Amino acid sequence: xxxxxxxxxxxxxxxxxxxxxSADVIKVGVIGxxxxxxxxxxxxxxxxxxxxxxxxxxxxxxxxxxxxxxxxEGPNPAKSKALAQELLIKEKVxxxxxxxxxxxxxxxxxxxxxxxxxxxxxxxATSSIVEKSPYIVRTSFTMWxxxxxxxxxxxxxxxxxxxxxxxxxxxxxxxEAAFKKTFEADGGAVVEAIxxxxxxxxxxxxxxxxxxxxxDTIFCFLPSGPPTFGFFKAYIDNxxxxxxxxxxSTGDIVTEIDLPSIGDSSLGxxxxxxxxxxxxxxxxxxxxxxxxxAGAGPDDVGMxxxxxxxxxxxxxxxxxxxxxxxxxxxxxxxxxxxKWTSPxxxxxxxxxxxxIRQNVYLRTVEKVDGKLINKxxxxxxxxxxxxxxxxx
Numbered sequence: 001x002x003x004x005x006x007x008x009x010x011x012x013x014x015x016x017x018x019x020x021x022s023a024d025v026i027k028v029g030v031i032g033x034x035x036x037x038x039x040x041x042x043x044x045x046x047x048x049x050x051x052x053x054x055x056x057x058x059x060x061x062x063x064x065x066x067x068x069x070x071x072x073e074g075p076n077p078a079k080s081k082a083l084a085q086e087l088l089i090k091e092k093v094x095x096x097x098x099x100x101x102x103x104x105x106x107x108x109x110x111x112x113x114x115x116x117x118x119x120x121x122x123x124x125a126t127s128s129i130v131e132k133s134p135y136i137v138r139t140s141f142t143m144w145x146x147x148x149x150x151x152x153x154x155x156x157x158x159x160x161x162x163x164x165x166x167x168x169x170x171x172x173x174x175x176e177a178a179f180k181k182t183f184e185a186d187g188g189a190v191v192e193a194i195x196x197x198x199x200x201x202x203x204x205x206x207x208x209x210x211x212x213x214x215x216d217t218i219f220c221f222l223p224s225g226p227p228t229f230g231f232f233k234a235y236i237d238n239x240x241x242x243x244x245x246x247x248x249s250t251g252d253i254v255t256e257i258d259l260p261s262i263g264d265s266s267l268g269x270x271x272x273x274x275x276x277x278x279x280x281x282x283x284x285x286x287x288x289x290x291x292x293x294a295g296a297g298p299d300d301v302g303m304x305x306x307x308x309x310x311x312x313x314x315x316x317x318x319x320x321x322x323x324x325x326x327x328x329x330x331x332x333x334x335x336x337x338x339k340w341t342s343p344x345x346x347x348x349x350x351x352x353x354x355x356i357r358q359n360v361y362l363r364t365v366e367k368v369d370g371k372l373i374n375k376x377x378x379x380x381x382x383x384x385x386x387x388x389x390x391x392x
Contacts, residue, residue: 024062024063024064024324025063025064025065025066026060026063026064026065026066026094026095026319026324027066027067027068027091027092027093027094027095028065028066028067028068028093028094028095028096028097028315029068029070029083029084029087029088029091029093029095029096029097030045030046030049030067030068030069030070030096030097030098030308031069031070031071031072031080031083031084031087031096031097031098031099031104031108032045032046032069032070032071032072032098032099032100032122032304033071033072033073033074033100033101034046034069034071034073035071035073036073036074037074037225037226038073038074038100038223038224038225040257040300040302041100041123041224041225041257041302041304042071042072042098042100042304043295043300044257044296044300044301044302044303044304044305044308045069045097045098045122045304045305045308046069046294046308047291047294047295047296047300047301047305047308048122048291048294048304048305048306048307048308048309048311048312049067049308049309049311049312050294050295051287051290051291051293051294051305051309052290052308052309052312052313052316053065053067053312054290054293054294055286055290056312056313056316060316060319060320060324061319061320061323061324062324063319063323063324065315065316065319068087068091068093070083070086070087071083072099072100072101072104074101075101075103075104075169075198076104077103077104077106077107078107079104080099080101080104080105080107080108081104081107081108081111084096084108084111085111088111088115088117093117094117094326095117095118095119095120095315095318095319095331096108096112096117096118096119096120097119097120097121097122097308097311097315098121098122098123098308099119099121099122099123099124100123100124100304101123101124101169101223102124102125102126102129102169102170102171103169103170104124105119105121105124105126105129105132106126106129106132106170109129109132109133109136110132110133112133112135112136112328113133113134113135116135116326116327116328117135117328118135118136118137118318118328118331118332119133119135119136119137120136120137120138120139120311120314120315121136121137121138121139121140122139122140122304122307122308122311123140123303123304123307124140124171125140125141125142125143125170125171125174126142126143126170126171126173126174127142127143127144127174127355128170130353130354130355134329134332135328135329135332136354137314137332137335137349137354138354138355138356139307139308139310139311139314139349139356140303140304140307140356141273141274141303141307141356141358142174142355143171143172143174143175143178143221143250144174144178145274145355145358145360145381146250146251146252146272146273146274146360147174147175147178147179147182147219147221147250147272148178148179148182148381149272149360149362149380149381150179150219150248150249150250150270150271150272151178151179151182151183151186151188151219152182152186152380153248153270153272153362153380154183154188154217154219154246154248155183155186155187155188157246157270159183159188159216159217159246159248160188160189160216161188161189161190161191161213161214161215161216161217162179162183162188162189162190162191162215162216162217162218162219162248163190163191163192163193163194163209163210163213163215163217163218163219164176164179164180164190164192164193164194164218164219164220165194165196165206165210165218165219165220165221165231166194166195166196166220166221166222167195167196167197167198167221167222167223167227168195168196168197168198169198171221171223172195172196172221172222173195175219175221175250176193176195176221179219180193183219191213191214191215192209192210192213192215194206194209194210196222196227198223198227200227200230201230202230202234203230203231203233203234203235204234204237204238206234207234207235207237207238207240208238210240210245211238211239211240211243211245215245216244216245216246217245217246217247217248218235218240218245218246218247218248219248219249220247220248220249220253221249221250221252221253222252222253223252224252224253224255224257224258224302224303225258228252228253228254228258228262229258229261229262231253232253232262232265232266233265235247235265236265241265246270247269247270248269248270248271249269249270249271250271250272250273251271251272251273251274251275251276251303251363251374252273252303253269253271254266254269254271254363254365254374255302255303256276256277256299256301256302256373256374257299257300257301257302259299259365259372259373259374260299260372262372263372264367264372266365266372267365267366267367267372268364268365269364269365270362270363270364271362271363271365271374272360272361272362272363272380273303273360273361273363273374274303274344274358274359274360274361275303275306275343275344275361276361276363276373276374276375276376277301277373277374278373278374278375278376279343279344279345279361279376280376281341281343281345283341283342283343284343284344286343287306287309287343288301288343291305298371306342306343306344309342309343310340310342310344310347310356313340314335314338314349317334317335317338318331318332318334318335319331320334321333321334321335322334332354335349336349336350336351336354337349337350337351342358344358344359345358345359346358346359359379359381360379360380360381361376361377361378361379361380362376362377362378362379362380363375363376363377364377
């Protein structure tokens, strides 16, 4: 952040700090993908927050909470940083939230300490994001959390030789490192590792490399949305599924939002993830009912909705702890160690890392009553050891 930006933010936030003590409206800026190919994931941010507000009201004590939404469209760090500055200076928000893509979160992080603003990350999954500012808290997941169980499951299911195919940006690199380290430590061999540019549309050459490697299992990670459709099509068209090469993933490539578009080629795909819409619990039933009232159709609920719902809970706790005052350290300290029963299961905010701790479930894509679902078949990790929370 340049000196001019720092000066503008300092002056703006000084004015905010003077006026916040007696303010009765607390503004929260939410940056998400509300248009473009990833729009449904941004819509989940809004619906998840709306579901929380519908169940809990829009007031914390005497303070009214107002959410202001800005559209980042896609991976565009410069735009996301500009949106954050607009929210901080023009809209005078006291909290930031959302962020679908890791590069966008990294671009915003330098603004947080100067502006005295906590950021609740509701998707971006690169482990190191929280290290960029002490004011960042995560209510989504990390790639290490969901990938370590994937590698262990692959070994348990008899995999010997794996090919890794991941998108070439922060979360993909994390996923590659987590799978390789765990799979090799447990006796497997990684025979191919491919990093795929985010703008890739033709996955056939990648499948040919994997076929030539002799792998019996593919571990893949791509951001949920359009890239997954092409990947699955190439997996089928190039004969890997027919040849018995198994596909193993984190849940990002088989989100419930994407399953109708992927179709039956997803049947039988195993994934390890922290949430499935089919999760059986009273909390999830209540959440899904609230999401439907917020506008979610039968195939519209995804992982960003649950992260936003839980993120709103965390923000409400921060506001309560600070009585509406701009005190980011007190706000963040108040949620360190916070525990609750989420629609995804028991969760907590790790006091040391500020990552969310949560169960990771093994799921299989099945068709039930004509509808593709991720059916949970067990808990792979109940909570996680510290090494699964942070980048190794």
